[in-house]
Every structure is written in C-alpha cells, then in structure tokens.
Amino acid sequence: MTSNKDVYASGAPQDGTDLRRRNGPGRHNGAITPSKEEIDDKKLQKPKSPSPSILSTLDEYEFLAAPLIFTLLAFFTRMYKIGLSDIVTWDEAHFGKFGSHYLKREFYFDVHPPLGKMLVGLSGLLAGYNGSFEFKSGEKYPEELNYTFMRLFNSAFGAVCVPLAYFTAKEMNFRRSTVWLVTMAVLFENSYATISRFILLDSMLLCFTFTTVLCWARFHRLRDQSFSIEWFIWLFLCGISIGCVCSVKWVGMFGTALVGFYTIEDLWNKFGDVKMPKVELGQHLVARVVGLIVLPLLVYMFSFWVHFLVLENSGPGDAQMSSLFQANLKGTDVGKDSPLEVAYGSRATLKNMGYGGGLLHSHVQTYPEGSQQQQVTCYHHKDANNDWFFYPNRSMPLYDQEQPVSYVGDGHVIRMIHSQTGRNLHSHAVSAPVTKGDNEVSSYGNTTIGDDKDHWTIEIVDDAASRDWSKIRTLTTSFRLKHTSLGCYLRAGNVNLPQWGFKQIEVTCVKENQPRDVYTHWNVESHWNERLPAGDPGSYKSPFLRDFMHLNVAMMTSNNALVPDPDKQDDLASQFWQWPILNVGLRMCGWDNNIVKYFLLGNPIVYWGSTLSLGVFGAMTAWYLVRGQRGYDELKPAEIDQIHYAGLYPVVGWFLHYLPFVAMARVTYVHHYYPALYFAILTMGFVVDWMTRPLARKDKRIEWAVYGLLYVLVIGLFVLFRAIVFGMEGDNKQWRHLKWFEKWRITD
Structure with missing residues (x-):
C-alpha cells in the first residue's frame, strides 16, 4: 500500500x-x-517599485534642498527686524555719508577703494534717497530716507555668504555632515549676522572673500581639465573676484596672496614635470598672468574709473588730488579766474606733486625740539594757512606794487612769505624732527628780518601746457625749490609728524639731488594777483593713470596715519590677541535703555572651536611629519592632497588675514578679524571631518551623534545670543545672563 x-x-x-x-x-x-x-x-500591468521613503528622497535631492534651506535661513538671520533701530549706527555715519557723495556726485576722499561705497550709493539711489542727509552718528533717520531698504541691500551680501560657504565646503571634498557644519558656522555666526544688518562695507568684503575662496577651490578641483572651457571660466571668475574684494577694502589683498601662493606652487609643480611640453607650461603661465594679475588689476582700475566719472563735482576730498584734477571738477575754485603766470607779489598755494601730496602749510605752533621755530608742514585741508607770497630775495629791491609787473621764472632766487604770520620759508643745518638725515624747514623772521637762508632757487621741471619754461604757470608748471645756501631741496614725503605736529606731513630739505623725486616737485594750485588778468589754466586734463596712482598713494598714506592716539582712549578699539579667543566685543551704538542696542560679538563655539582647530591642525601636521620621517607610510596620496589643500591652505589664509594686524600700528577693531575667521571656520571643518572619519567607518550613528551635538551647540548659542543680533530693547539689566566675561560690556 x-x-x-x-x-x-x-x-x-x-x-x-x-x-x-x-x-x-x-x-x-x-x-x-x-x-x-x-x-x-x-x-498590461506595470511592475510596481517599492515607494521611496522621505529620508531617501531628501538624501537624493540634498544638493538642491540643503543650500536652499540654508539660504532662506541666511536671509532671515540677516534681515529679520533690520529696520528696528531708526538711528545712524556705528560706521553708518561714514559709509552712508560716502554713499551720499555719489548721489550728489561730489568728490570725497577715504582710505578704502571705491567699489563698496559705490554699492552703498547704488542702494540709496534705488531707495529714492537724494543724498541730502548728513549721517551724523546717533542721529535719527528722516522719514523720507528709506534706510531699511539700504540696509536690506547691504545685508543681501552677508546672506549670500552662507550658500557660498556650503559650495566651498563641498569643493574642498568634505563629507556632507561637515559641509553642513561649516555652513551652519557661517549661518549662525552672530558677528557675521550682526554686521551684515547695517550700511557698512564688511558684508561686501566678506562676500567677495567667500567668492574668491570658492572660485579657487573649484579651479583646483579642475586641475586635471586644464584649458577646458569650465577651467577658464573658474580661473577668470577667480580673477574677477580678487579684483572685487580688493576694490572694497585692501584687506582683500591678503586673499590675493593666498591665491598667489597656490599659483606659484602649481606652476612650480608643472615646471618639475619634465613630460610637460614647454609650450604647454608657457600657456599655463600666460593663463595665470592674464586671469589672476591682469584681470584683477583691470577690475580694480575700472572701479576707480567709474569713481572719477561719477564724482564730477568739487567736494570735501579735492585737496588729496593733483591741482589739474581739481581744476577740472565742476564748481571748484582751483584755477578759476586765476592768473595764468605767477609774478612777484602774487599770493598762491603750493601743491606737492608727489602721490598723496598736500599743500605747503605753516601755523603759529613751533617745533618742540631742534630750532623751536614755527612749524612748516604739508596739509590736505584748505585754509588760509596754506597761502604764501612770492617775494624778491634780499639782494633785490623791495617789492613795490607801483613798479611794473615782474614774472617769476626758472632760475630766479626768491623768498616765500607766509601770508598769515609774515614769516619766511626757511631752512638751516638742523636735523628734521622725524627724518633726521634731512634739514629742518621752518618759518622764520619777517619781511625785514632774516638772512640768506630764506632764499630759494626755482628749478622748473616740466610744464603740461607749454614748452616755454621761462615762467611759472598756474597748475601746469612743476618746479623744485632749491635752498640757495645749503643746496638741499624742499620735500614733502609721506612721513607724518607726531601729535604735536597734528599728524600732518613732515616737510624737509633733502640733501640728495634727485630730479625724478616727485616729492620734491611743486606746482601753484590757487593764485591771486589783482594786477594780472584772469586766465583759464584748468583747460588741461589730468591723465587717468596719474590720478589713479595719486589717489592710491594718498589712501595708503592716510591709512598708515590711523595710529592710536596715546592722549585719547578709544573704548571701541581692541588688540589682535583678543579676537581669536573672543575676549572682547564692541558696542555699535549708545547704551541708553530707550534705544535699540547692538553688540558685536561672535558665537562662542564658532570662535573657540575654530581657534582650537588651528592648534589641532598644527599638532596633527607635526604628528604625520614625525611619523613619516620615521618610515611610517600610513597616508595615501589622496589623503595627503586633502590635508594639503583642504587643511593647510585655509590655515595659510588665516595667517595671511590675521598676522598683518599683529604687525600694523594702526588702530584696530574686532571686525578686522572677520575675514580671518572664515578661514578658521574652514580649518575647523577640515579638522572635524578628518577626526570623525574613523567613526564614520565604524558606526555612522556615532558620527552623526558627534555632528548632532556640534549642530545643537552652534544653533543653540546663536539663539541664546540672538538679542545682540536682532536688537536689545529695554533695560540693559535683562541681558546680564549674556555677560560671560568682564570685557563683554553688554549690561554696563
């Protein structure tokens, strides 16, 4: 069975x-x-794929969703309650005023290049502002001035920094979690958010610094696609960005130096590649010169060309420019109705033709040492103490208005008499107060008392209007004044006197005869003589390149003169060592209970974490160098490349932006650290990314726990200190919980 x-x-x-x-x-x-x-x-039935989860969808489209979300948050943190305070806050008093000059088309002078201030002027133009407000510090904005729009325009540059940081971190080959960390560190950095909310240059400076780093990082990633269209695009974008950042503030040149170091290293490596044809090496060199030198210079010069084009009217900055430049401004008194040729008895102002030169000046104050005679300086502001008379020397008959007019010309020995004090321009064998190798120049005696040390011989150097050098002509003739007795030449370099000389430019009598030294060249700027007919000396144009060089040297000279005054205390100033450790903040306005207050202070975890990362990177680099020297071959070429370009270069960028403020003598403030802070943040991103890679390989949950803690700290501290960003209203005492350190003067 x-x-x-x-x-x-x-x-x-x-x-x-x-x-x-x-x-x-x-x-x-x-x-x-x-x-x-x-x-x-x-x-007839189509196969059904398993429905994707929300997390997998977000993961797939993170490259679109993340930068969009970060950008929206950036605009919120930079623009929320931006119009709350209706008073001129901190340096809005300066840059708002500069914007007004563009709207009124009045020539002004400042130590910074013009691009950022032109953008401020553009914001005013778009806001319907007419340029009439004076932007006095602490003054309330008038109703007709849409200051909120001007601030919004400015804050957009600060907001754009956040997506730029996101894409830069991606180009540096950071993991996604690190990319988010770097982006959040920029997004929730309180000082970045605060300073972006006002009519200042710093958000523009940061924006173009960020674009420069992004373009450099992308260009490096394309190093294996040399001479492709995309390679050229990013090379030229990098050059344009360098030109823009340098056209906002000269601090941008430190970022230029970083790209320069990279370029030198890149070309040196290519030079060492013996397989590379020499023609190709030459092409690389030419491409770098055009893209990273010529193009940035053209952008920089173009900003000045527009600056000169817009500011066609006479304004408060005229005296910084050459006489010919001033004579071509609308509404100027320079050269207007001035007699063309200078005669004995003429009253005139003498302009130094060196770059940044001022007007020959004297005042009743005396030198505290040396001869202790009346001071002679160079001064950029126009007043009666700049006026001098051309007089005959003591061997000639006294000047007599009844006698026929006698013109001053080449080879004549003359006296220059100060109109306000009646003293003679004088020099003697006494060392100058600052430039000890030169002779002191002073004002001495009067029309009757004096000696042959009051005599100066005229040596005509050039004339922009005529080949006839027999006479001195207003504006167009450049000449030197040689001391007849000592043989030295009247000179005004870019050396500033101490406080007793009011920080004005030192005038000396230089012993060396250097005909090409433009600081020994002078011209007559303004000229008055009732006995002579009016001329039109301002009909000759001043060349752009000369004006461009002249203004840049004047900016450099004035910037170097911004040194701390030992007799005054600047409560807003700070020292370089205080910035990386967040030892100090800055009050941006008055601290009364009835006004909205803003305190410039960074996010503690971002500052301390980024500063700590600089030290960790140094220790990590030393560790690998020592182990490599001992024969340990633990790093792959790709890892070495990552340390080199994503770690070392941000550290170099930090040093380039930080160390100059250690060395410079000028007064410094906390916002001077902000470009360097970005490179410290990138360094922090690299260190965290590198240290957590073993965790990522071992257990992803541990890695995300570490990053999650960092995210919470960054966001949490921003939220805790949000009031210093969005505005503190009411009694100061309610913010005492934010005063962690004595230097954080938030409450008192």
Whole structure:
C-alpha cells in the first residue's frame, strides 16, 4: 500500500488520473503555471517599485534642498527686524555719508577703494534717497530716507555668504555632515549676522572673500581639465573676484596672496614635470598672468574709473588730488579766474606733486625740539594757512606794487612769505624732527628780518601746457625749490609728524639731488594777483593713470596715519590677541535703555572651536611629519592632497588675514578679524571631518551623534545670543545672563 507521503513525493495522483487534468489548466507538478489569459493580464500591468521613503528622497535631492534651506535661513538671520533701530549706527555715519557723495556726485576722499561705497550709493539711489542727509552718528533717520531698504541691500551680501560657504565646503571634498557644519558656522555666526544688518562695507568684503575662496577651490578641483572651457571660466571668475574684494577694502589683498601662493606652487609643480611640453607650461603661465594679475588689476582700475566719472563735482576730498584734477571738477575754485603766470607779489598755494601730496602749510605752533621755530608742514585741508607770497630775495629791491609787473621764472632766487604770520620759508643745518638725515624747514623772521637762508632757487621741471619754461604757470608748471645756501631741496614725503605736529606731513630739505623725486616737485594750485588778468589754466586734463596712482598713494598714506592716539582712549578699539579667543566685543551704538542696542560679538563655539582647530591642525601636521620621517607610510596620496589643500591652505589664509594686524600700528577693531575667521571656520571643518572619519567607518550613528551635538551647540548659542543680533530693547539689566566675561560690556 502506498502512503500519501510517497504519492506527494513522486508527484503521481492517488487515483491514477492525469495530473494536468486533475489540477486544471495552469498547474503542473504542484506548481502554478499561468494561463494565456493570466499572461496577457500581467503584460498590461506595470511592475510596481517599492515607494521611496522621505529620508531617501531628501538624501537624493540634498544638493538642491540643503543650500536652499540654508539660504532662506541666511536671509532671515540677516534681515529679520533690520529696520528696528531708526538711528545712524556705528560706521553708518561714514559709509552712508560716502554713499551720499555719489548721489550728489561730489568728490570725497577715504582710505578704502571705491567699489563698496559705490554699492552703498547704488542702494540709496534705488531707495529714492537724494543724498541730502548728513549721517551724523546717533542721529535719527528722516522719514523720507528709506534706510531699511539700504540696509536690506547691504545685508543681501552677508546672506549670500552662507550658500557660498556650503559650495566651498563641498569643493574642498568634505563629507556632507561637515559641509553642513561649516555652513551652519557661517549661518549662525552672530558677528557675521550682526554686521551684515547695517550700511557698512564688511558684508561686501566678506562676500567677495567667500567668492574668491570658492572660485579657487573649484579651479583646483579642475586641475586635471586644464584649458577646458569650465577651467577658464573658474580661473577668470577667480580673477574677477580678487579684483572685487580688493576694490572694497585692501584687506582683500591678503586673499590675493593666498591665491598667489597656490599659483606659484602649481606652476612650480608643472615646471618639475619634465613630460610637460614647454609650450604647454608657457600657456599655463600666460593663463595665470592674464586671469589672476591682469584681470584683477583691470577690475580694480575700472572701479576707480567709474569713481572719477561719477564724482564730477568739487567736494570735501579735492585737496588729496593733483591741482589739474581739481581744476577740472565742476564748481571748484582751483584755477578759476586765476592768473595764468605767477609774478612777484602774487599770493598762491603750493601743491606737492608727489602721490598723496598736500599743500605747503605753516601755523603759529613751533617745533618742540631742534630750532623751536614755527612749524612748516604739508596739509590736505584748505585754509588760509596754506597761502604764501612770492617775494624778491634780499639782494633785490623791495617789492613795490607801483613798479611794473615782474614774472617769476626758472632760475630766479626768491623768498616765500607766509601770508598769515609774515614769516619766511626757511631752512638751516638742523636735523628734521622725524627724518633726521634731512634739514629742518621752518618759518622764520619777517619781511625785514632774516638772512640768506630764506632764499630759494626755482628749478622748473616740466610744464603740461607749454614748452616755454621761462615762467611759472598756474597748475601746469612743476618746479623744485632749491635752498640757495645749503643746496638741499624742499620735500614733502609721506612721513607724518607726531601729535604735536597734528599728524600732518613732515616737510624737509633733502640733501640728495634727485630730479625724478616727485616729492620734491611743486606746482601753484590757487593764485591771486589783482594786477594780472584772469586766465583759464584748468583747460588741461589730468591723465587717468596719474590720478589713479595719486589717489592710491594718498589712501595708503592716510591709512598708515590711523595710529592710536596715546592722549585719547578709544573704548571701541581692541588688540589682535583678543579676537581669536573672543575676549572682547564692541558696542555699535549708545547704551541708553530707550534705544535699540547692538553688540558685536561672535558665537562662542564658532570662535573657540575654530581657534582650537588651528592648534589641532598644527599638532596633527607635526604628528604625520614625525611619523613619516620615521618610515611610517600610513597616508595615501589622496589623503595627503586633502590635508594639503583642504587643511593647510585655509590655515595659510588665516595667517595671511590675521598676522598683518599683529604687525600694523594702526588702530584696530574686532571686525578686522572677520575675514580671518572664515578661514578658521574652514580649518575647523577640515579638522572635524578628518577626526570623525574613523567613526564614520565604524558606526555612522556615532558620527552623526558627534555632528548632532556640534549642530545643537552652534544653533543653540546663536539663539541664546540672538538679542545682540536682532536688537536689545529695554533695560540693559535683562541681558546680564549674556555677560560671560568682564570685557563683554553688554549690561554696563
């Protein structure tokens, strides 16, 4: 007898009937075989893929969603309650005023290049502002001035920094979690958010610094695609960005130096590649010169060209420019109705033709040492103490208005008499107060008392309007004044006197005869003489390149003169060592309970974490160098490349932006650290990314726990200190919980 088990095992039916007939159509040996109808039905049905989860969708589209979300948050943190305070806050008093000059088209002078201030002027133009407000510090904005729009325009540059940081971190080959950390560090950096909310240059400076780093990082990633269209695009974008950042503030030149170091290293490596054809090496060199030197210089010069084009009217900065430049401004008094040729008895102002030169000046104050005679300086502001008379020397007859007019010319020995004090321009064998190798120049005696040390010989150097050098002409003639007795030449370099000389430019008598030294060249700027007919000396144009150089040297000179005054205390100033450790903040306005207050202070975890990362990177680099020297070969070429370009270069960028403020003598404030802070943040991103890679390989959950803690700290501290960003209203005492250190003067 056969069991059921044997039957199912053999696949035979118990009753002997045919299995196919027994099981019906589509069944064979216990398996289901689809019928023709079933097959046709299945052909009509599309296969269903498993529905994707929300997390997998977000993961797939992170490259779109993340930068969009970060950008929206950036605009919120930079623009929320931006119009709350209706008073001129901190340096809005300066840069708002400069914007007004563009709207009124009045020439002004400042130590910074013009691009950022032109953008401020553009914001005012778009806001319908007419340039009439004076932007006095602490003054309330008038109703007709849409200061909120001007601030919004400015804050957009600060907001754009956040997506720029995101894409830069991606180009540096950081993992996604690190990319988010770097972006959040920029997004929730309180000082970045605060300073972006006002009419200042710093958000523009940061924006173009960020674009420069992004373009450099992308260009480096394309190093294996040399001379491709994309390679050229990013090379030229980097050059344009360098030109823009340098056109906002000269601090941008430190970022230029970083790209310069990279370029030198890149070309040096290519030079060492013996397989590379020399023609290709030459092409690389030419491409770098055009893209990273010529193009930035053209952008920088173009900003000045527009600056000169817009500011066509006479304004408060005229005296910093050459006489010919001033004479071509609308509404100027320089050269207007001035007699063309200078005669004895003429009253005139003498302009130094060196770059940044001022007007020959004297005042009743005396030198505290040396001869202790009346001071002679160079001064950029126009006043009556700049006026001098051309007089005959002591061997000639006294000047007599009744006598025929006698013109001053080449080779004449003259006296220059100060109009306000009646003293003679004088020099003697006494060392100058600052430049000890030169002779002191002073004002001495009067029209009757004096000696031959009051005599100066005129040496004409050039004339922009005539080949006839026999006479001195207003504006167009450049000449030197040689001391007849000592043989030295009247000179005004870019050396500033101490406080006792009011920080004005030192005037000396230089012993070396250097005809090409433009600081020994002078011209007559303004000229008055009732006995002479009016001329039109301002009909000659001043060349752009000369004006460009002249203004840049003047900016450099004035910037170097911004040194701390030992007799005054600047409560807003700070020292370089205080910035990386967040030792100090800055009050941006008055601290009364009835006004909205803003305190410039960074996010503690961002500052301390980024500063700590600089030290950690140094220790990590030393560790790998020592191990490499001992024969340990633990780093792959790709890892070495990552340390080099994503770690070392941000550290170099930090040093380039930080160390100059250690060395410079000028007064410094906390916002001077902000470009350097960005490179410290990138360094922090690299260090965290590198240190957490073992965790990522071991357990992703541990890695995300570490990053999650960092995210919470960055966001949490921003929220805790949000009031210093969005504005502190009411009694100062309610913010005492934010005063962690004595230097954080938030409450008192």
